[in-house]
Amino acid sequence: MIEIPKNFVLSSVDTPFADVELALKEPNGLIALGGELTTSRLLSAYRQGIFPWYGKSEPVLWHSPDPRMVITLERLHISKSLNKTIRSDKFEVKVNTNFERVIHHCKTIQRKNQDSTRIDNDMAHAYTEFHSQGFAHSVEVYEDSKLVDRLYGVALGQVFFGESMFSLVRDASKIAFVYLLINMPYKLVDCQVENPHLKSLGAFNIRRRVFTKLLKELL
Template identity: 45%
Template sequence: MPIRLPALPADSRAPFPDPRTALREPDGLLAMGGDLSPTRLLNAYASGVFPWYSEGQPLLWWSPDPRTVFRIDAVRLSSRFRRTLRRSDWVVTADTAFAQVIDACARQPRPGQPGTWITADMQAAYGELHRLGHAHSIEVRNGTELVGGLYGVAIGRMFFGESMVSLASGGSKVALAALARRLHEWGWPLLDAQVANPHLLTLGASLWPRERFLDEVRELTGKPTSPGLWSSRFGELPACELTRQTSLPD
């Protein structure tokens, strides 16, 4: 039987369907159509919804159950990896190379996926969100060389992670841990990771019922914050400082 999905109206300000009406199979598929305008994307994230589709597919919107979430104080690095960081010269920054990070994420080979969902249209859409101060990149560098990073969307005091990449072993772990360190300092409690995989779970992600996630999103996205670049606010964080971890035991 063909899947029948709600089609989003042309008005990018229109509300999304209730995420509780999303399909069970495939898990979380909620609606199709619409556009990737900043208004639509911000509306989606604030509603607990995100776009995910491949080249040649219609624009698809998702809200899976359960949802993969990091409590900021639960992001963890293994003892072995932290020992390697003690001798690391890597430095972490924010919003200094958004286009480079999202392009690296798009090019990263992923097991079982012949292509990427980070299409040219997606890169352009999130680039515009970045220009408006809503999308942010975290960069990990060895000197001037990019060795890892991630990007996502911030609304209120909630960060919605989209993708991360390692160009050298451990690069994405350092980006995640550094972001968690800064968000913890700023009083942001959660980071959305969308869909589970074994790698995320080893780093401390947990699976939340969608209803619990949506309740938290409603509260946190309503917190007053101003959009803008994070370059100065984030500063430069030496990766070796991430060895001082007290959140969770290994």
């Protein structure tokens, strides 16, 4: 059984997060539990390199993993096949045209080797509200007017914190990330934890202390 430090419990709206360097090693990066997904709480979390990540029937769990996977334009790798797909104009990319639909798809889609999504009704509502206030954004990829890929995340300063993505068509999700890096004003995209799919695009791991230092420079 995991022993949770008392200062990890968000007992009130004013309870601050503990220093991220105190986060547990197992589960990786757990730094807090409880609290509500309010705009003020989410803003405080992201500015410190913390994000909510919990499963069905669990309380809200907050994480700041070490290492942290990120991607930058300088490290972006576009394969010959992906470049060919991009240049074919097969897909159309739009931004923020239907955020609620995007988060609904991310919430309900069945994912390979996963019993359920980590996006519950409370999270969907919170990020929809976050979007209405200009903090959360969606990047949508269409093929023949059909939404085939979507990702959403949080933008603060020059950092985009990726939250969820899913693709129905090969290469579509890569197109969304390429568009995000090339056409939007972010110097750093947070991918949270290691992902082979994003690693193939050039995403790489950095230590948490390096990540939080970058946040102070870019937010």
